[in-house]
Amino acid sequence: MTQVFTNCSIFNGENFVGNRAVVTEGNRIKKVVHKSNLFGYENIIDLKGALLVPGFIDLQVNGGGGAFYTQEASIENYKVSNKAHLDFGTTALLPTLVSTSLDNIIAQCKIVKEMMKDSDSGVIGLHVEGPYFNPERKGAHSLDFIREATDYEIEKIIEEGAGVIKILTCAPEVVKEKHIKMLVEAGIPVSAGHSNCTYEQAMKAFDAGITKVTHLYNAQSQFTSRAPGLVGAFLDSPDNVYGGIIVDGVHCNYASVRIAHRAKKGKLFLVSDASFVKHPVDNFEIDEFKIFFKDGMYLTETGNLAGSAVSMLDSVQNCFKEANIELAETLKMSSRYPAEFMGIDDEYGYIKKGYRADFVVLERDTLNLIDVYKSGEKVEIDEIVSAQ
Structure with missing residues (x-):
C-alpha cells in the first residue's frame, strides 16, 4: 500500500527539511x-506539524514488557520485549545477553537467527555482553558465569554466531589477542567493556580489531591524569572506534555525556541498556542472581546498577533536554550512528528513497511520542508505563 506522510518537519538523517x-x-x-x-x-497522513524522524536503533537492550532475553531462549519471549521497545520508537534492536553459559549463548543464537529471517521483526542481530570480563569490573553480571575465553568456546561462538552476533563485549586485558582477531575475522565485531584495562592495553586492543566501547564510563577503568584507562582511551581512540552511552542521568552525569560527545562526535551513540520498560518489574532473579527496582534504578543486592529503566525515547529526550546536545545530533545518535556502526546505513538511519519505512512521530516542542511506524505500518501502542 502506498502512503504519504505530509505536513511535518522531516529529519532525514542529516538535517531537518520542510x-x-x-x-x-x-x-x-x-x-x-x-x-x-x-x-x-489517496492515503495521505497529515502529521499536523509534528516531527518525522528515523526509527530508533538500540544496540544494547536486555529486556522489556516483563521479559528478559537471557532468561528464556524463545521467540515468544523476544516478541514481548521487542514490542515493549517498539512502543517507544525502537524499530530495530540487538537483544542483549548478560553473562551466561555457552549452551545458552548457542540457544539464543538460534532464536535470533530465526527472527532475522523476517526483515520486519526489528531484530538485526544479537549482542553478547560477556562472559569474558574482568571480575573487578563485573558490574551486575554473575561471577558464576564470568570466565576466561578458551579456544573451544570462541570456536563454538564463531560456528553458531557468525552472521548473528553483531557485538561481543569483553575485557581486552583478559581475552587473548588471537581470540579478538578470530572473532573479528569471522565478522563478529568486538567491544571493550567490563574492563580494568590500562590506556595502553585499550589502544593495543583497538589495533587488534576492537571497534567499540560498551556503556561508556560504566564498569570500566576511569580517566585520571596519570592513568587515562579505558575511558581515556576511548576519548583518544581512532576514528573507527564507536561507543554506546546510557543517557538516563544515573549511569553518568549529563556533563560527562557532553564531554564524550565533543571528543567523539559522529562515533558516540545512544543505547538504553534497559532491563525492563513498559511494565517495570519490581524484582527478578536470573540464575539465582537477584535484581531489584528502586528509585528508578535496577540494582543488584550489593547496589550495583543492573541495566537501566529507560527507553530510547527517554534517552533522546534526556540527551536533548538535559545534556543539551542539539536535536539533529541527538537524532543521529539514536539512529544514523548506530546504523553506521552496524554497516546497515544503506537501509536504516535515514529518511531517503529506498530506505526502510521505520519512523517515529514526535511533538515538535516536547519530543513526546505521537506515533510509531514500523515497515510502513502504524504500530498499535499499548498503554505506556515508563519506569523513569
Whole structure:
C-alpha cells in the first residue's frame, strides 16, 4: 500500500527539511518529494506539524514488557520485549545477553537467527555482553558465569554466531589477542567493556580489531591524569572506534555525556541498556542472581546498577533536554550512528528513497511520542508505563 506522510518537519538523517512529503510503498520509502508535487495520492497522513524522524536503533537492550532475553531462549519471549521497545520508537534492536553459559549463548543464537529471517521483526542481530570480563569490573553480571575465553568456546561462538552476533563485549586485558582477531575475522565485531584495562592495553586492543566501547564510563577503568584507562582511551581512540552511552542521568552525569560527545562526535551513540520498560518489574532473579527496582534504578543486592529503566525515547529526550546536545545530533545518535556502526546505513538511519519505512512521530516542542511506524505500518501502542 502506498502512503504519504505530509505536513511535518522531516529529519532525514542529516538535517531537518520542510515543505516535503514522504511517500512509502510497503516497507520502503518510495521517494521524498516537495509537497507541491503531490498529485493522485489517496492515503495521505497529515502529521499536523509534528516531527518525522528515523526509527530508533538500540544496540544494547536486555529486556522489556516483563521479559528478559537471557532468561528464556524463545521467540515468544523476544516478541514481548521487542514490542515493549517498539512502543517507544525502537524499530530495530540487538537483544542483549548478560553473562551466561555457552549452551545458552548457542540457544539464543538460534532464536535470533530465526527472527532475522523476517526483515520486519526489528531484530538485526544479537549482542553478547560477556562472559569474558574482568571480575573487578563485573558490574551486575554473575561471577558464576564470568570466565576466561578458551579456544573451544570462541570456536563454538564463531560456528553458531557468525552472521548473528553483531557485538561481543569483553575485557581486552583478559581475552587473548588471537581470540579478538578470530572473532573479528569471522565478522563478529568486538567491544571493550567490563574492563580494568590500562590506556595502553585499550589502544593495543583497538589495533587488534576492537571497534567499540560498551556503556561508556560504566564498569570500566576511569580517566585520571596519570592513568587515562579505558575511558581515556576511548576519548583518544581512532576514528573507527564507536561507543554506546546510557543517557538516563544515573549511569553518568549529563556533563560527562557532553564531554564524550565533543571528543567523539559522529562515533558516540545512544543505547538504553534497559532491563525492563513498559511494565517495570519490581524484582527478578536470573540464575539465582537477584535484581531489584528502586528509585528508578535496577540494582543488584550489593547496589550495583543492573541495566537501566529507560527507553530510547527517554534517552533522546534526556540527551536533548538535559545534556543539551542539539536535536539533529541527538537524532543521529539514536539512529544514523548506530546504523553506521552496524554497516546497515544503506537501509536504516535515514529518511531517503529506498530506505526502510521505520519512523517515529514526535511533538515538535516536547519530543513526546505521537506515533510509531514500523515497515510502513502504524504500530498499535499499548498503554505506556515508563519506569523513569
